[in-house]
Amino acid sequence: MDMNTLLAAGITFFQNHTIPAVAILAVVAVMAFVKPKEIFKLLLVALTIGIIFYLISFMSDSMSTGIEHKDTLTHKSGKNIE
16 A cells, blocks of 8 residues: 555546545535544544555565465575476
8 A cells, every 4th residue: 555546546536536525525624623632543443444554454465475475485496496
């Protein structure tokens, strides 16, 4: 999961769905003006969840790469023995 890919997907969403995106931003802006403490808590929770998902995906990508290299080395040595 690359940050550039996520940013490009967000920009594409806002370009393709302009009216819902503006409506969502307007609701968030009004809520931030009326109840800023709750909005900051919500943003903090969303940021924490996003970081957790990013770390999990990063670790799973790292593990799959390690497993692929291990399998490659195992098959190489098996061919040399035969």
